[in-house]
Amino acid sequence: MTSPTPVSRALTPVGNLFALGASVLRMTFRRPFQLGELIEQTWFVTKVSALPTALFTIPFGATIALLLAELTRQFGAQSQTGAGSVLAIVQQAAPIVTALLISGAGGSAVCADLGARTIREEIAAMEVLGISPIQRLVVPRVLAMTVTAVVLNGLATVVGVGGGYFFNVVVQGGTPGAYIASFSAIAQVSDIVVSEIKAALFGFTAGVVAAYRGLNPPPGAKGVGDAVNQAVVISFVLVFLINLVLTALYLQIVPPKGV
Template sequence: MSAPTRVGPPVGEPEYIEPGPLQRGKAKVVGALREFGNMFAMGLDVFFGLFRRPFQVREFIQQFWFIASVSIMPAALVSIPFGAVLTLQLGSLTEQIGAESFNGAASVLAVIQQASPVVTTLIVAGAGGSAICADLGARTIREEIDAMRVLGVSPIHRLVVPRVLAAMGVAALLNGMVSVVGVAGGYFFNVIVQGGTPGAFLASFSALAQQSDLWVSEIKALIFGFLAGLVASYRGLNPKGGPKGVGDVVNQSVVITFLLLFFVNFVISVFYLQLVPAKGA
C-alpha cells in the first residue's frame, strides 16, 4: 500500500498564510503615512529650494505662462455661475428672515473668503497640476530624472521649484480675477433677477467687509497653489507601471489635491473666524 500524498508546501518552506483584513488595513495605513511623510519631506526641500541660487527664471516663466494660459478662461467662466448661485441662495435666505439689506455683504464675503480661492485652485490643480504631473511622470519613466541625479543636478531645484512657484503665482493672480468676476456676477443677479437695490448691496458690503478678508483670500490661494504644485510634482516623480502608471498618478494627484484643499480651507477658515474679529464687533 502506497504512502498518502502530502498536501502543503515542500519540506523546509514556510507555509503561506494570506493576510487578513486587519493586516491589509494596517499595511494600507502604514503605506499612506509613508507617502505623506515623503511628500512632507519633499515640501520642505521645495520650500528651502525657493531661496537657493541660481533660480531657474526661464523655467519659471514658461511654467507660469502655461498654467495661466490653460487656467484663466475656465476660472473666469466658472466664477460667474459660482458667484451667482451663492448670491441667489443667500438672497433667498435673507429674504425669508427679513434681512435683505445684508445680502450684499453675505454674498460678497462668501465669494471672497471661501469660493474664490477654492475655485481658483481647483482650476489650477485640474488644468495646470495634471499637466505638471504628466510631464514629470513622462520624464521619470524615460529615466531623465535618474540621469539628472547621476549628473549631480537636483530635480527638485531644477524642475519642481519653478513649477510650484508658478502654481502659487498663478493661483494668487487668478484669485483676484475670480473675486472680481464672482462679485460682479453676484451683483448682477441680485439686482436684475432678485430685484435688489444696488445701493443696499454696496452699502452692506462696505459696512461689513474689511481688508483682512481679501488678505486671507490671497493667503489661501498661495497655500493652495503650493499644495497643488507640490502634490502634482510628487506624484509625477513617483509613477509605477510605465505609461499606465503616469495616467494613474495624474488622477491621483488631482484627487489628493482636492482632498487637501478642502481640509486646509476648513482649518484656515476656522482659525481666521475665531482670531480675527468681524468688522463692527
C-alpha cells in the same frame, strides 16, 4: 525582517510628500534660480487656467447671490444680501474655485510632464549628472502654480462679485445701493488678505502634490495616467481640509467688523 504594517505603508507617502514640500521651500532660495523656467511655467499654467476659472466663477457667484437673496428675503433682511454674498465669494468661493481649476488644469499637466520624464529616466539621468531635479524642475513649477493661484484668485473674486451683483440686482430686482453698502459696512481688508493666503497655500499644495506623483508614478504610460488622476484627487481633498483649518483659525483670530 518584519514587513511594514498598513499604517506605516500609508504614512510613508505622507512623510515623503511633506519632505518634498520642505525641499521645495529650501531650494527656492538656492542659486542658480531658474527664472526662465518659472516665467515659462507661470505663463503656461495661467493660459490653461485663466478662462476656465473666470467662466466657472460666474455661475458659482450667481448661485450664492441668488440663494442668499432668497434666504434674506424670508427673514426680512434683504439689505444684508450684498454682505453675505460678497464675503462668501471673497473668503470661500474664489480661492476654492481657483484651487480646483489650478489643480485640475495646471496640476495635471505638471504631473504628466514630470511623470513622462520619470519613466523615460530623464530624472535619473539628471541625478547621475549631479543636477537636482527638484531645484531644476520642481521648484519653478510649484512656484508658478503658487503665483498663478494668487493672481487668478483676484480674477475669480472680481468676476464672482460682479456676477453676484448682476443676478441679485438685475435678475432679482435688488437695490444696488443696499447691495454695496451692506458689503462696505461688514467687509475688512483682512478678508482679502486671508483669501490670497488661502490661494497661495492651495497653489503650493497642488504643485507639491502634482510634482510628488509625477516623480513617483507607477510603471508605464498607464501609470502616468493613474498618477495624474491621483494627484488631482489628493489635491482636492487637501485643499478642502486646509480651507477648513484656515477658516476656523480666521474666525477665531480676526473679530468681525464692529465687534
